Amino acid sequence: MATHNLAVILKNPSNDAEFLLLKQTPPPKFSEDQYDSYVDSDLWDLPSTLLNLQHDHSHSGIVIQGAQSSHNIDLTKFDVQLALTGVLEKLGLTVNDVGEWSLFKYVEEAEFGPEFPVNTVFIMGKLLDGNQNCQGLCKWMSTESCLTWLLEVKPCSDRVGPLVVVALINDSLQSAARTLPPTLRYQEYPPGVVILPMRSKTRKPFLTTNLVIFAPQQVSDTVGDCSFVAHGDALIVDPGCRHEYHEELKQIIACLPEKLIVFVTHHHLDHVEGLSIIQKCNPNATLLAHENTMRRIGKGDWSLGYTSVSGEEDILVGGHRLTVIFAPVFLL
Template sequence: MAAYQLALIVRNHNVENFEFLVTRQRRPSEQKFEGLPYIDKELWDLPSARLSRIDESGLIMSPISEDNEGSVSLGKSVSSSMQKLGLKGFDVVDAISQIQAQVAPPGVHMTPWRYWKLVEESEYGPGPPLHTVIFMTDFFIDKSEVPGGGEWLDSQTTMDVLIQWGAHSRRIGPLAALAASTHVPDGLVANFESIHGQEYPPGIVVLPMRSIIPKPFGKTNLVILSPSNLSGQCGETLSNHAATGDVMICDPGCIGAAQAELAHIVKSLPRKLLVFLTHHHYDHIDGLPVVRKNNSEAVLVASEATFRRMGKATKGFNCITVEGGSKVLISGHELEIISAPGHTDGHLAIYDSATGTLVVGDHCLGQGSSLLDPSSGGNLQDYLLTTRRLLDLGPHYLVPMHGRPNLWPAHMLCGYIKHREAREAKILKAIQGGARTAYEITSTAYADTPASLWPQALNNVILHVEHLNDNKKLPKDFSLENFERSSRSPFLLKCLPAVTKYVLWAPWVHFTSSSMSTVISRVSVAVLLGAVALYWAKRKL
């Protein structure tokens, strides 16, 4: 079920140009991390407030008091507009009160709120999408007055900040960008009818598309980069760039019905198309046959390691190998390739310095931490070094390939470092306490995690132990050989009871919300696990 918020465009009625109010957005908690001198620039956006659900039967409002009497009166009008959208069961009055506290100084005349637009966020996963109901009002106020600590912006200034953010001390959020976009030339989404993603900043579109990646995500973000017509930036010469094109898409990894949508998108884009691949995993390249079928001129851009691991998947494409520091040119707009090993050894990111947008592949996720793939050269040492390198770029907007894009990149990246450091400290403490086998270390360091998930956690334990060994932090009596041996069948056998219990019990607990195919697949896995256990038991007899 989607979540909703209320937002307000406050126009200055006393000026001829379209001028609207933005307010400073609250930073995430714990914005400062000890030992990491990185902090995100201030973010300004439309005043907004979450809509709390109360009763699905209707729009129920907060109790009337002297403080919110005006909000209740206004709430009736807002409620009526929302009912026409089929939205019921929200505390509209509370949301209105929160917004008024952000923007309205005492004595300011405000016109009635008028419904403007419902903005439906794409389903990125794993959490519900956040849809925004936007209203509009006018303030009759002197231009020099700035209510509620906010700032007045006109459309042109807003777009200037969005497309050349490095020259400004503030950042502009997606709702303010949307408000300003109606007063400037059409962006990428408006020019291509097949594209239904979120365009932010201008010329950069993110579309989550169904892929083989398992839940809780289930989708891979297709990113379309075509910012040249807005920034006016011009590259130096063609010889200075590894690849040139009119538009770029990143990681077409969709499957099933989503491939039909990808086909429509590719057909609608210019023929001189670059396809940037962050790495070789199937959930990032499964749509390549669709791209080739609908644009035989498309050119693949990736690292040497990625192309090598893709094998025959590159057949029929022209391929350009790039590395960290390489530059590509999209209709005169320069983008930089960033070396980002860690998830895999050939992993790349791509950075648009004009808008501050960093497309980061699987180095980050919209929620939670990324898994590293040691079978493809992924390792923790590279991952942590890459994270600090990305922090040094100081991006404004971070786009992962799974989950919602992030408006607080420094906070996210610093959080990743601290999370890895904290987990490694637990693993080292377990080892110093006498744990030597994979099961002993995992069960101690992940004591706060259900035992049924320890097999997935083992991958991280192995990476951390290797990292500790590289940094010479392991005790002298710790045997890597014995640890590696214990991480195979002995570990799986000890985890088998917990995993089997989960696989068998979970579908019956959630039977009403699970499909029969899910139940059957879980039982099948349980039977397979039982067969493995029986096989090992016979070998021991």
């Protein structure tokens, strides 16, 4: 079971490479001074809304080209017209401002849990007139300009949301995620950072622990600065899947470069149970962990050497500098 969203790709009639992004509403306040005092930069993403099921058997007045031939989702079961009207209202538009619609992509979200995953239907249309005034809430962007925002991050600079990355950017890149087994569902955002929920012995109501993979597209063999405590072509964080899913973990490790860094945030079983598999598949991998974590990890999980980190150390992954941050919490 899953909930569904409708995301809209509106093309510029004057420039087919451009599409419309909507400034996203900031998250709600938490009534905590330290949190609420933080002001994030603007986030821009494809306009979207919840896609509800039809309450009756009436036919939608919106025709989506290619929807009937889709084997992944039956749009006749959903109130597409209501959702599309709501999305366009956010932009100050109506259905009469757009030409034909077509089904662009259907993306099934990985099961992060404990709630149901949110699957997204992406449809594409072209504005009949690109001069509508959106009062600063919208802007025309291209995949190239979005990618620049993603890869050249600066403090307080505008950000690109996950919908446009999933729909339009990831498929155009030669990411390491493209080599992962096709049966695995994951999220790649930003490009090169893969979050893959794997079944683990975590606490209820959760069923999975996120395996994080950092495999940047541009891999540099130049170490340069000798102050790095470790360097490699890819990084994997918290391999803690259950024994039944170790075969999947083997397939993942086989897809990653041999110069692999493994980082463990803490000793809980749902974060370390797959360490033994990495050790067998890639005995040359470099393990990074706090010394207190290593004292709690059994020899059966990792019997090779490791590099102790306690915070502020730098590591080099594919030419990218990453810094270890010590974030102590109370762990049983």
